Amino acid sequence: MVAQNIGFAIIATIMVIAAIRVVTTSNVVHAALWLVVVLAGVAAQYILLAAEFVAVTQVLVYIGAVMVLFLFGTMLTRSRIGVNSGLNNRYSNLGIPVAMVLFAAMSLALADSFGTEKLPSDGSLVTTQQISDQIFGRYLLPFWALSFVLLAAVIGAIVLARKD
Amino acid sequence: MAQIPGMIKGLAVTFNTMMRTFKNGSNTVQYPREKEAPPIRARGVIALHEDNCTSCMLCSRSCPDWCIYIEAHKELAPPRREGGKPRAVNKLDRFDIDYALCMYCGICVEVCPFDALFWSPEYEYSEPSIADLLHDKSKLGEWMETVPAAPELEVGADKKKK
Amino acid sequence: MLVNQFLFLAALLFCIGVYGVIARKNAVLVLMSIELILNAVNLNFVAFALRNGNADGHTFALYIIAIAAAEVGVGLGLVLLIFRNRRTISLDDLSEMKG
Amino acid sequence: MHSLLAVVIPYWGQSLLRVLGGLVAVLLPAGTIVYVFLFKMMSFMQSRLGPMEAGPYGSMQLFAEVGKWLQKEDIQPDNADKRIFRMAPIIVLMSTFLLVAVVPFGPDAWFTNFETGVFYALAVSSISVLGILMAGWSSANKYSLLGGLRAAGQLIAYELPMVLAVMGVVIQAGTMNLQQIVLAQNAGSIFGTDIVGNPYVLTQFVGFVVFMIAVQAELTQAPFDMPIAESELVSGYMTEYSGFRFLIFFIGEFATAGVFAMIASTLFLGGWGVPFSWFGWTSMDSVANWMNVAGPLIVFTKMMVLVFLIMWIRFSYPRFREDQLQRFAWKVLIPISLANIMVTAVLKVAF
Numbered sequence: 001m002v003a004q005n006i007g008f009a010i011i012a013t014i015m016v017i018a019a020i021r022v023v024t025t026s027n028v029v030h031a032a033l034w035l036v037v038v039l040a041g042v043a044a045q046y047i048l049l050a051a052e053f054v055a056v057t058q059v060l061v062y063i064g065a066v067m068v069l070f071l072f073g074t075m076l077t078r079s080r081i082g083v084n085s086g087l088n089n090r091y092s093n094l095g096i097p098v099a100m101v102l103f104a105a106m107s108l109a110l111a112d113s114f115g116t117e118k119l120p121s122d123g124s125l126v127t128t129q130q131i132s133d134q135i136f137g138r139y140l141l142p143f144w145a146l147s148f149v150l151l152a153a154v155i156g157a158i159v160l161a162r163k164d
Numbered sequence: 165m166a167q168i169p170g171m172i173k174g175l176a177v178t179f180n181t182m183m184r185t186f187k188n189g190s191n192t193v194q195y196p197r198e199k200e201a202p203p204i205r206a207r208g209v210i211a212l213h214e215d216n217c218t219s220c221m222l223c224s225r226s227c228p229d230w231c232i233y234i235e236a237h238k239e240l241a242p243p244r245r246e247g248g249k250p251r252a253v254n255k256l257d258r259f260d261i262d263y264a265l266c267m268y269c270g271i272c273v274e275v276c277p278f279d280a281l282f283w284s285p286e287y288e289y290s291e292p293s294i295a296d297l298l299h300d301k302s303k304l305g306e307w308m309e310t311v312p313a314a315p316e317l318e319v320g321a322d323k324k325k326k
Numbered sequence: 327m328l329v330n331q332f333l334f335l336a337a338l339l340f341c342i343g344v345y346g347v348i349a350r351k352n353a354v355l356v357l358m359s360i361e362l363i364l365n366a367v368n369l370n371f372v373a374f375a376l377r378n379g380n381a382d383g384h385t386f387a388l389y390i391i392a393i394a395a396a397e398v399g400v401g402l403g404l405v406l407l408i409f410r411n412r413r414t415i416s417l418d419d420l421s422e423m424k425g
Numbered sequence: 426m427h428s429l430l431a432v433v434i435p436y437w438g439q440s441l442l443r444v445l446g447g448l449v450a451v452l453l454p455a456g457t458i459v460y461v462f463l464f465k466m467m468s469f470m471q472s473r474l475g476p477m478e479a480g481p482y483g484s485m486q487l488f489a490e491v492g493k494w495l496q497k498e499d500i501q502p503d504n505a506d507k508r509i510f511r512m513a514p515i516i517v518l519m520s521t522f523l524l525v526a527v528v529p530f531g532p533d534a535w536f537t538n539f540e541t542g543v544f545y546a547l548a549v550s551s552i553s554v555l556g557i558l559m560a561g562w563s564s565a566n567k568y569s570l571l572g573g574l575r576a577a578g579q580l581i582a583y584e585l586p587m588v589l590a591v592m593g594v595v596i597q598a599g600t601m602n603l604q605q606i607v608l609a610q611n612a613g614s615i616f617g618t619d620i621v622g623n624p625y626v627l628t629q630f631v632g633f634v635v636f637m638i639a640v641q642a643e644l645t646q647a648p649f650d651m652p653i654a655e656s657e658l659v660s661g662y663m664t665e666y667s668g669f670r671f672l673i674f675f676i677g678e679f680a681t682a683g684v685f686a687m688i689a690s691t692l693f694l695g696g697w698g699v700p701f702s703w704f705g706w707t708s709m710d711s712v713a714n715w716m717n718v719a720g721p722l723i724v725f726t727k728m729m730v731l732v733f734l735i736m737w738i739r740f741s742y743p744r745f746r747e748d749q750l751q752r753f754a755w756k757v758l759i760p761i762s763l764a765n766i767m768v769t770a771v772l773k774v775a776f
Binding site: 005008015016019020022023028031032035038039042046048049050051053057058061065066070072073074076077089091092093094095096098100102103106107111116117119126133134135139142143150153154156160161 | 327328329330331332333334335337338339340341342343344345346347348349350351352354355357358359361362365368369372373375376377379380381382384385386387388389391392393394395396397398399400402403404405406407409
């Protein structure tokens with residue numbers, strides 16, 4: 001149990017620092033790379049939570065595809081090396097109190113409802129088969145909806161990207 | 165689909181070349197160990213036959229790279245006939261070819277009216293320093309030893325007209 | 327491991343993402359902040375899946391990952407189109423309704 | 426499952442063995458591939474002998490090259506984003522090391538026995554794209570940037586047919602665990618004859634061809650080497666790299682070729698196993714212990730065969746144009762692999 005907590009603490013610290021760098025750094029590509037660190041940390045947390053399949057999917061889809069798309073997009077829109085001013089808007093200082101209040105509210109709610117409840121340490125490992133049974137059984141309708149969303153996204157992206 | 169036979173043929177070409185190299189050895193040679201005999205009339209290095217040179221400067225002027233440097237002075241030579249006037253002849257002081265510039269076109273050899281320049285097939289004269297590629301008169305004279313005898317004319321070729 | 331440690335981490339990521347959405351002007355950076363928010367939500371789903379001992383959370387985490395991929399695809403398509411037409415991807419400059 | 430040659434090894438010893446094994450499993454194939462294929466086979470296919478001076482028959486050439494690269498000056502462009510520039514090659518190499526972690530080398534000789542091994546392999550192989558994009562962007566060089574963007578576009582496009590080709594194997598084996606896939610192939614039978622087991626290269630031939638083409642593209646080897654097209658982009662994303670940073674890219678390229686070939690041999694050629702019917706084995710537990718030693722050699726042999734294929738194609742074909750490359754992925758490979766999945770699924774249900 002202790003080893004897992006130490007792992008959690010290290011990964012969580014790295015994730016929070018990286019997430020703060022994502023929203024404060026003054027270079028778009030650096031922000032994207034910090035975001036990669038956050039996403040890899042999330043994948044590591046999934047492994048701590050015994051969610052192997054979701055972790056691997058996270059790496060495959062987020063790091064392998066989404067972040068590459070991001071980097072692609074930023075590089076195509078002329079992101080320069082070095083500091084790029086003007087990434088924040090006029091209300092940027094407004095964000096800090098909003099985020100603070102939001103976090104305070106959430107922590108109160110979380111501390112109130114879960115307190116020191118422990119995760120089951122001997123929880124049975126969720127197998128890939130269980131997940132697939134869920135996807136193609138109980139949650140088939142959202143899966144269909146999702147496939148239509150993806151199809152629409154593909155068509156939409158092609159339409160947007162075409163020159164004429 | 166129509167390209168597939170061609171693609172397989174392409175793979176076969178490289179594979180057959182590999183097997184041939186295994187069996188018969190390569191088309192290349194391992195240079196410092198084995199040396200290929202240069203072909204006849206190979207253009208290796210230009211040799212100078214100093215006695216034939218009259219410092220006429222034709223080679224130097226026709227050189228596209230200006231890599232031939234000639235300096236000479238006039239001297240009085242004894243007359244040919246008894247009691248005649250002494251002749252003025254050009255005495256060669258300097259005849260350098262800068263092989264760092266030379267492009268081995270051979271125009272100087274062609275243009276020389278007195279057969280003072282010859283092609284030699286020697287090619288191993290690279291130097292660690294570029295300045296050493298400037299061959300002077302004596303070095304160019306040494307190359308004369310390596311100049312082969314002129315090969316036989318081909319059948320039916322015109323003899324040089326006198 | 328406590329349930330709350332994961333939930334607090336997710337809440338923190340969520341709030342950082344919210345700050346990013348409010349504070350950033352660059353469209354790509356706003357999309358990245360939205361990714362942070364989605365990941366915080368996913369972390370919650372998976373943590374609750376372990377707490378409740380079933381695979382529902384995993385399933386929906388996968389669905390959200392797929393949705394996020396689609397969102398980024400379309401979002402970046404939009405950003406590129408805007409960049410092609412306006413030579414800028416600053417959201418403040420896109421407030422007018424003229425084409 | 427912790428008896429290697431019937432010797433019980435403590436946990437720390439196993440971990441140490443795994444780390445060392447990982448290093449060997451990445452670097453040894455890379456060196457062998459570079460010497461046997463890049464130096465010698467390529468030369469022979471061009472009717473020349475290749476390096477001959479360093480060591481007998483040029484066998485020490487590799488060490489000479491490494492020495493040369495290590496003593497070169499480490500140049501970083503003035504305008505480069507230095508930190509990212511330094512990180513990029515390491516990320517590319519890291520992807521290779523993560524990839525080798527799931528390849529099984531014997532009944533007990535594996536690094537990790539991941540339940541979703543195939544999926545994991547496909548996921549971590551895509552990390553190298555990040556390193557390539559980082560290298561291309563941070564070099565502050567338009568050729569590098571173009572090369573990086575081309576590489577990213579190509580690698581994403583060919584990732585899809587690769588995943589889809591593997592799906593056929595996963596459906597037929599009914600598992601994503603590479604160890605189980607090896608077992609399914611070697612203990613299986615085709616229509617009752619189990620003389621060669623059931624290597625999926627026979628039943629999944631279409632998948633195998635698609636997978637190998639996609640591997641060729643993922644490695645940016647010759648018909649697909651548009652990202653480093655030297656006649657137009659100098660050397661693509663590697664243009665600004667020199668010295669040991671280039672060496673890391675170089676090792677990464679050929680080590681990844683080796684590891685991908687290992688994965689392909691595990692998926693399609695039966696991996697570390699020999700057909701179990703030869704020795705009368707029936708399950709994983711009845712496999713003799715000496716397979717832990719013979720297994721790596723068998724994997725290595727199969728890897729060499731597959732790398733020979735990859736390199737043979739690399740040395741034979743001219744380069745695709747960028748639009749041909751993309752069209753080939755989206756209009757040929759993906760439909761074929763989708764059809765392959767459909768046919769496999771239908772047959773799996775039917776039998």
